[in-house]
Amino acid sequence: MADSTVSALGLLRQVPYFASLPEHVLAALAQAVRFRRYARGQVIFLEREPCAGFFIVAAGEVKIFKLSPQGREQILQHLGPGHTFNEVAVLDGGPNPASASALTDATLCCIRREVIRQLALAHPELAWALIESLAQRARHLVAMVEDLSLRSVKARLARLLLAEAERASQADTLERSHLISQAEMAARLGTVREMIGRALRDLAEEGLITFDRHRIVIADRNRLQEVAELG
Amino acid sequence: MADSTVSALGLLRQVPYFASLPEHVLAALAQAVRFRRYARGQVIFLEREPCAGFFIVAAGEVKIFKLSPQGREQILQHLGPGHTFNEVAVLDGGPNPASASALTDATLCCIRREVIRQLALAHPELAWALIESLAQRARHLVAMVEDLSLRSVKARLARLLLAEAERASQADTLERSHLISQAEMAARLGTVREMIGRALRDLAEEGLITFDRHRIVIADRNRLQEVAELG
DNA sequence: AATCTGTTGCGACAAAAGTCCCTGACAAAA
DNA sequence: TTTTGTCAGGGACTTTTGTCGCAACAGATT
Numbered sequence: 001m002a003d004s005t006v007s008a009l010g011l012l013r014q015v016p017y018f019a020s021l022p023e024h025v026l027a028a029l030a031q032a033v034r035f036r037r038y039a040r041g042q043v044i045f046l047e048r049e050p051c052a053g054f055f056i057v058a059a060g061e062v063k064i065f066k067l068s069p070q071g072r073e074q075i076l077q078h079l080g081p082g083h084t085f086n087e088v089a090v091l092d093g094g095p096n097p098a099s100a101s102a103l104t105d106a107t108l109c110c111i112r113r114e115v116i117r118q119l120a121l122a123h124p125e126l127a128w129a130l131i132e133s134l135a136q137r138a139r140h141l142v143a144m145v146e147d148l149s150l151r152s153v154k155a156r157l158a159r160l161l162l163a164e165a166e167r168a169s170q171a172d173t174l175e176r177s178h179l180i181s182q183a184e185m186a187a188r189l190g191t192v193r194e195m196i197g198r199a200l201r202d203l204a205e206e207g208l209i210t211f212d213r214h215r216i217v218i219a220d221r222n223r224l225q226e227v228a229e230l231g
Numbered sequence: 232m233a234d235s236t237v238s239a240l241g242l243l244r245q246v247p248y249f250a251s252l253p254e255h256v257l258a259a260l261a262q263a264v265r266f267r268r269y270a271r272g273q274v275i276f277l278e279r280e281p282c283a284g285f286f287i288v289a290a291g292e293v294k295i296f297k298l299s300p301q302g303r304e305q306i307l308q309h310l311g312p313g314h315t316f317n318e319v320a321v322l323d324g325g326p327n328p329a330s331a332s333a334l335t336d337a338t339l340c341c342i343r344r345e346v347i348r349q350l351a352l353a354h355p356e357l358a359w360a361l362i363e364s365l366a367q368r369a370r371h372l373v374a375m376v377e378d379l380s381l382r383s384v385k386a387r388l389a390r391l392l393l394a395e396a397e398r399a400s401q402a403d404t405l406e407r408s409h410l411i412s413q414a415e416m417a418a419r420l421g422t423v424r425e426m427i428g429r430a431l432r433d434l435a436e437e438g439l440i441t442f443d444r445h446r447i448v449i450a451d452r453n454r455l456q457e458v459a460e461l462g
Numbered sequence: 463a464a465t466c467t468g469t470t471g472c473g474a475c476a477a478a479a480g481t482c483c484c485t486g487a488c489a490a491a492a
Numbered sequence: 493t494t495t496t497g498t499c500a501g502g503g504a505c506t507t508t509t510g511t512c513g514c515a516a517c518a519g520a521t522t
């Protein structure tokens with residue numbers, strides 16, 4: 001068994017909805033895996049291109065995004081180790097629904113559509129795992145639509161801060177502290193950098209957050225949650 | 232074989248991604264189907280409630296929507312005969328991700344989550360059909376996020392008009408002419424009625440559309456598409 | 463005809479979001 | 493050290509979007 005197959009198995013087990021797959025299915029997947037390295041900022045694939053395959057993040061961070069004709073960016077997902085992406089194109093055979101690029105130097109592994117398809121048809125457990133992953137993706141997207149349509153930038157920002165605090169407190173994996181720039185927050189919330197600056201100032205003036213030299217600290221979680229829900 | 236099972240079979244065959252399922256799977260589904268009638272405006276289920284089951288529209292129209300605390304509505308989907316909804320909750324077992332209500336008097340059929348689950352595990356073709364439906368839903372949601380984040384109301388409206396014109400020209404099913412009110416357009420595009428009025432006036436002044444007593448007629452499809460893409 | 467009800471038209475105004483621009487802080491690279 | 497680039501802070505202004513209010517109109521019902 002090749003070295004890469006061994007490490008691939010470990011990686012596959014890190015994917016939550018793959019964790020409970022039977023050994024032989026994981027092994028079959030592991031054999032089909034191809035590792036690739038990407039430099040910070042490098043494009044992984046572009047939307048509308050034919051399906052680039054199924055990806056798992058082994059190391060580093062990746063963003064999935066859309067660009068407007070005017071050059072504004074909307075980040076759809078921000079992914080770290082153990083996360084997967086491009087399921088949609090792999091599963092329906094259409095083009096990539098959005099573009100992907102590496103936010104940091106990153107190692108990904110990629111599985112071709114046909115391999116996934118054959119394995120999924122042969123192993124209902126895998127099909128079911130993929131279904132769960134798609135359902136989760138759909139829930140995430142619904143939440144995004146709700147945010148964009150029904151909430152102000154300030155409320156969205158409050159939600160983002162709470163979510164990031166959550167992630168950080170779990171402190172599970174090898175991830176580093178990960179400070180987000182205002183520009184990235186803007187791209188994730190569908191607005192511009194300046195709006196983030198203003199909203200942060202607002203929240204700080206109201207005493208909901210404070211700054212510890214370029215680090216944001218939540219000072220009043222309860223009131224921050226109120227802002228996140230209404231407004 | 233009961234009468235309702237016969238008509239259920241016909242209905243299932245109208246669902247695009249069920250059409251190619253083998254006969255015995257369709258039959259099994261048909262047996263599990265329960266028909267229900269809803270009056271115009273009636274709530275079918277609410278978000279956050281435990282999974283209400285899998286639904287197929289037999290007749291009438293249905294909307295899937297979110298409400299903001301302030302009472303603004305965002306329509307996620309507008310469904311007619313042959314369309315299905317609430318797959319997400321059925322497939323991941325979570326609560327309904329959004330609310331549903333009947334836009335007209337409607338007949339729906341409903342299948343309980345457990346039935347779908349068992350059948351999908353036993354029949355990979357069904358699992359694959361569900362995967363396709365989820366993937367399509369995800370693509371639709373990605374397009375919505377893109378619209379809300381990256382396009383002006385005017386551009387979104389242009390897209391809606393083009394899409395509706397498309398649907399209408401296909402004129403396939405028994406659907407009637409279906410005029411949409413400005414209020415509904417607003418809810419679908421994530422804005423308010425007045426904005427739709429203004430945008431329509433704009434488009435009319437530029438000569439891209441005209442009005443034939445409360446009916447919107449596309450006067451210049453090409454330029455309308457330009458507005459839809461940029462802006 | 464009279465009266466609902468749901469719809470549209472439109473103007474005035476307010477708030478939210480986006481654009482432009484310039485500053486200084488800081489860190490990495492030369 | 494200088495240079496370069498990224499990032500944050502913030503002011504002034506424009507555009508877009510949302511709110512309020514009210515009149516008008518069409519279709520259905522009585």
